Amino acid sequence: MSDDLKLPRFSVGVGDRFAHQAKAQLQACIMAADAGVEVVPVWNKSNREHMIIGSEPSATRLAADAAVKELGWTKPYFLDADHINLKTVQRFLDPCDFFTLDVADLIGQPAKPEDVTQFIHNHPELVGEVVIPKITEPFKTDKAFVEGVANKFLAAVKHAGEIYRLLVENKGVGRFVPEVSMDETDYPQTPVELLIILAMISDEKIPIQTIAPKFTGRFNKGVDYVGDVAQFTKEFNEDLAAIAYAVHTYGLPDNLKLSVHSGSDKFSIYKPMYEAVKATGAGLHLKTAGTTWLEEIIGLAEAGGTGLEIAKEVYSEAYAHQAELCGPYATVINIDHAALPSPETVNGWTSDQFTGALRHDQSNPAYNQSLRQLLHVGFKVAAKMGDRYLKALEANEAIVAKNVTTNLFDRHIKPVFLGL
Known part of the structure; x- marks a missing residue:
């Protein structure tokens, strides 16, 4: 397999809800260089976020291109159609060159029996003792185990194949970076399950x-990792x-790497991530x-x-509409409402x-992590403010940009990619 458009070893997914911080975000990458x-x-922005804000992926592309031109960035950069499926992909086709294939809805849906049979027939190496170099203990599997994994994930992967082929029809082979997201499921995949999925x-x-597996622990939006760091x-x-x-x-691209979703602010696991990629020479995509x-x-x-008045107003409205704002993100936030x-x-x-x-x-x-999580999902409030919010950003561009750049470089890029 080959892919003309190559994602470099290290990349960072930078969300920009209102398409005003591309320069500030890019500045952090310049500081890394x-x-x-x-x-x-x-740059990533999901269909759900576009729907809430009333924006188009083309606007994200314009903001990214303008920042790259203004700051003289000559290295690669990408625009991610974040968590797309066959129903939502259409408006991302032209502006995007990175596609996160979201097959979460099909994880756990049984595959066709003939597809499962064919998969097991094609992969006798996955049944029995599976030795993965650099993992001390071999994995012992049997036909029933591989069948179970296939029944959980094969339908989802088949759907990812459908999305991929649609993208090839529209964009051409090698003209985009594909990622498969497997993180939105109940339990983390074991290494042998991940190997089966990759097959x-x-x-x-x-x-x-890139592939985004599910890890042990909670990856709540905008706050630190909750779980056993040693197990992670x-x-x-x-x-x-x-x-x-x-x-x-299996002949997958040699730059295939892990993608850590909801990776922002997971400070307690950044050091082990840095040490692992340094020791192995592996790549990493941090969203x-x-x-x-x-x-x-x-x-x-x-x-x-x-x-400050606008910030307070956003909080007040978010507080008043907690159920509506938190509902879509229920699995990735954990707010103690009594602490608000x-x-x-x-x-x-x-x-x-x-x-x-x-x-x-x-x-x-x-510091109040419940307040932080509520405001994290509260961007809909600012979206409803429209121009008033955007004009406040523009009027305070210098101080906002400083916070955006400092956060991305000091709290994320430095510990994850520089080990500092």
Whole structure:
């Protein structure tokens, strides 16, 4: 398999809800290059986010292209049609060159019996003792185990193949980067399950360059990892080994790498991630998604005046519409509603009090992760403000941009890609 458009070893998914922070985000990648590591930006914005905000993927492309031109970025960059399926892909076809194939709805749906039979027939190496180099203990499987994995994931992978072939028809072979997302399922995949999934993807002739598996623990939006760091570290290293083996065994692209979804702010697992990719030479794609939107609110609050008023108004409206805002994100947030301050309390806050509660600084006693998660899903409130919100961003561009760049470089790129 070959793919002309290649995703470099390190990449960072940068969400930009309102298409105003592309320059500030790119600046963090420039700082990474100056520090000696190439981390390329992948601007991502899902169909759901476009629907909420009333935007088009073409606007995300324009913002990215303008930032690249203005800052003189000569390295690769990409635009991700984030979590698309056959129903939503159409408007992403022209502007995007990275496609996250979302097959979550089909995970667990039984595949056709003849497809399962054929898969097992094609892969006798997956039945019995499976030895993955760099994993100490071999995995012992039998036909029933492989059948069970196929029944859980094969229909989803077949659907990913349909989406991929539609993309090839419209964009041509090698003109985009495909990712398959397997993270939206109940249980983490074991390394041998990941290997089986990669064999399925190879059979579908999808030249994936990134795969997003499910890991142990909770990856809640915008807050730190919740779970056993030692167990995550073991899984992460074993997944790297499974990918390396699959590349060798099934002819998948040699730059195939792990994609960590909802990867922003997972500070407690950044060191083991850095150490693993450094030791193995593996690549990594870190999706940071909505953390930029939170930095906009922090910047506005820090600016004071009208900016602080807007930040307080966003909180007040989000507080009043918690059920509506949190519903679509129920599996990736964990808000203690009793820990949320009342809007009346927040309306009396200074800039320092607001930013102290929202900024992800766990050493600050004012930090409130429930407030942070509520505001993370509260961008719909700002979308309804329309021009008033956008004009506030533009009026306070310098202070907002500083927060966006600092957050992306200092809290994400430095620990994950530079080990600092």
